[in-house]
Amino acid sequence: MAKYDVKSNNAEEFINHEEILESLDYGREHKNDRKLIKEILEKAKKAHGLSHRDAFVLLSCQEEDLNEEIFSLAKKLKEKFYGNRIVLFAPLYLSNYCVNGCLYCPYHAKNKTIPRRKLSQDEIRKEVIALQDLGHKRLALETGEDPVNNPIDYVLESIKTIYSIKHKNGSIRRVNVNIAATTEENYKKLLDAEIGTYILFQETYNKKNYELLHPTGPKHDYNYHTESMDRAMSAGINDVGCGVLFGLQSYEYEFVGLLMHAEHLEARFNCGPHTISVPRVQPADDIDPNEFDNSLSDEMFEKIVACLRLAVPYTGMIISTRESKKVREKVLDLGISQISGGSKTTVGGYSEDIGDVEGSNQFELADNRTLDEVVDWLLNMDYLPSFCTACYREGRVGKDFMKIVKDHGIGNMCQPNAILTLDEYLTDYASEKTRKDGRALINREIEKIQNPNLRANTKKWLDEIRDGKRDIHV
Ligand code: SF4
Ligand code: SF4
Helix, strand or coil, X not given: CCCCCCCCCCHHHHCCHHHHHHHHHHXXXXXXXXXXXXXXXXXXXXXXXXXXXXXXXXXXXCCHHHHHHHHHHHHHHHHHHHCCEEEEEEEEEEECCCCCCCCCCCCCCCCCCCCCCECCHHHHXXXXXXXXXXXXXXXXXXXXXXXXXXXXXXXXXXXXXHHHXXXXXXXXXXXXXXXXXXXXXXXXXXXXXXXXXXXXXXXXXXXXXXXXXXXXXXXXXXXXXXXXXXXXXXCCCCCEEEEECECCCCHHHHHHHHHHXXXXXXXXXXXXXXXXXXXXXXXXXXXXXXXXXXXCCHHHHHHHHHHHHHHCCCCEEXXXXXXXXXXXXXXXXXXXXXXXXXCCCCCXXXXXXXXXXXXXCCCCCCCCCXXXXXXXXXXXXXXXXXXXXXXXXXXXXXXXXXXXXXXXXXXXXXXXXXXXXXXXXHHHCCCHHHHHHHXXXXXXXXXXXXXXXXXXXXXXXXXXXXXXXXXXXX
């Protein structure tokens, strides 16, 4: 039997099944232990994070007033580390060829009903121009796993193409990459291609279930998949993004596994994940989420977001258009720092009017609004939509980045950068209403910049943007 060892490089030791089961028992045992829950809340207030066991006690808590405290503290920490900024991004699907057999994804190799497609460099150019014309600056690149159709060289060439396109005032300034687990050598190549975050969802941390859900293809290898972040970080990629697909296994198991993964990266590399994503299983061609008996209520989903915020206060949290406007609205102030907007989950979906071609989506979108509608929705809730990509371009990555966040220094940069990139968006792409709402918010937000020099500079830079200058950031 594998033993729990947070620093081990063996997946079954750092995500140890017995440790997860014991943590689940511990949390359930203490779900009404007011004294312990209050002690954990005191720890959480210090904003140094929580262990997976402590965080799970909070998730299990059944005391109504203490649950309210959990939510209210999550809101406070969100405000403290992220203010009202929400960073926007879009996924870009390059290819839906895939050799894996994931039971929850319509791109699985045995699905013969969906049209298979891989974008040429020319088609990628068209997609990127369409994305730039919407106003996007930050992409998450997605492909299925297929060494013949989507080899690493194809991914690298595509990244180069994406960064090279400057259409009107547009540019893609950060390409995050969500591709299958690969070798350390390939991670080095991705690093050299100047990717932002390397994202890989674990799907489920339960090895037995993982193997059942991935019956065929290279992804079947649980250890290889689970150890991928270690290889990526050993290769020099500083920013990695973790996540599980809630609904595949019990949410409790996934919650504890996810935090153990974060603790492991912190223990081994002195730097936890840059982001955590919280997708839930959605319907798609050939996929019925009811087949997975672990669906998660909206209420528990919100509590998961709140407890993650307390457990890893300085890790960005991402929610996609898989979730409805209503759910997104609820979790924004509990901890989410990044959202996608105006997304297409089809290959070629931005530049071609593919619409809802049967089976072409990787999953059904619950939020189909345009980017402009999403930006205006955020503005109307007093959030500050941000297209900022400054940190990794200025070398603020990995542990250096985390140190700045932990020292509360990042707010000084995020706030002006959010204002400046929002103003670029409003000037170049927004509808009249969004522009009006956005400028009104900018006028209010600019006065919140505490440092008078920075405030004065931001005002000057805003004038420069309105005079045509772009990509001003701190
Ligand atoms: Fe392929 Fe990814 Fe879908 Fe699995 S989840 S079938 S690896 S595209
Ligand atoms: Fe993100 Fe850095 Fe920009 Fe803040 S300044 S929004 S942390 S890229």
